[in-house]
Amino acid sequence: MDAKSLLSVSSQNTPIPSLLNPKNSLSLSLVQSRKWVSFRTKNLLAPQTVRYSRRLECINSVQKVKHAVDEEDTKAGIKKKNLAVFVSGGGSNFRSIHDACVGGSIHGDVVVLVTNKLGCGGAEYARDKGIPVILFPKSKDEANGLSPTDLVAALRKFEVDFILLAGYLKLIPVELTRAFPRSMLNIHPSLLPAFGGKGYYGMKVHNAVIASGARYSGPTIHFVDEHYDTGRILAQRVVPVLWNDTAQDLAARVLQEEHRLYVEVVAALCEERVIWREDGVPIIQTKENANDYS
């Protein structure tokens, strides 16, 4: 079945997640599994799809177009990275990262979205952008969710390089942390290790910070291990906590900084500028000076 017929097939909501995976180009495979959640194709002409439709139109000179696409896929000899984003809520960090990928400031593509809430804002945004959505984990009210081993297999099929947790509220099982060593990040809305761990998510974090009288807060981005919020810290930003701040005021100030920080850090990750110090602490090589780290 060639790509064009796959495109028409997808309009019947048949899942063809690999369609948007740049690695599959014209030899697209149809994923025959009732467990995939298909994506809406109404806005299939999202930027990355326009690039593929150009490839479809130039089928007779695929070598020239493919070469052009390959140039887009490598930057200074570095392969473009495939990203999986995990969300449970509105997905504003996911949108920031996706926008940065489309705009080119992140040398990556969001190839799949994973969520435990199919109706959340992040999943809706993904479907509107033609990004495949996977339900994880299985639960009593979402029986169609994937098991950890099925999820690892699905992420391998998408050739995912990095996993980015962005407001995902379930514990990532050890099957995933072992399958993606030093390749999974999470963003947390406090200066870890303070105000982290089980029970610390969303507004609960900001309420605790305000109640503690802390004068500073801010986002932390860390690698993910098998426990909540204990992985190696990669980046932090500090924002002030004002004397008359409500938890909502603080949440908004931290979230604004999250959007900036996550895009900066994922850009460094995709450009292979994350280095591991001998003591196991990850650091970021600055874009401007290869001898300077943050």
Ligand SMILES: Nc1nc2c(c(=O)[nH]1)N[C@@H](CN(C=O)c1ccc(C(=O)N[C@@H](CCC(=O)O)C(=O)O)cc1)CN2
């Ligand atoms: N293995 C890991 N999994 C996850 C991590 C991690 O560091 N390692 N980070 C979290 C994100 N997170 C904080 O950044 C976090 C999310 C949720 C919770 C929590 O207490 N969840 C509740 C359930 C909430 C719900 O279902 O609505 C709970 O487990 O009781 C703490 C921290 C993502 N996964």
Ligand SMILES: NCC(=O)N[C@@H]1O[C@H](COP(=O)([O-])[O-])[C@@H](O)[C@H]1O
């Ligand atoms: N402990 C995890 C946690 O609390 N994560 C937080 O959830 C929010 C998700 O917002 P978003 O869905 O708009 O990106 C963000 O503030 C993120 O730091």
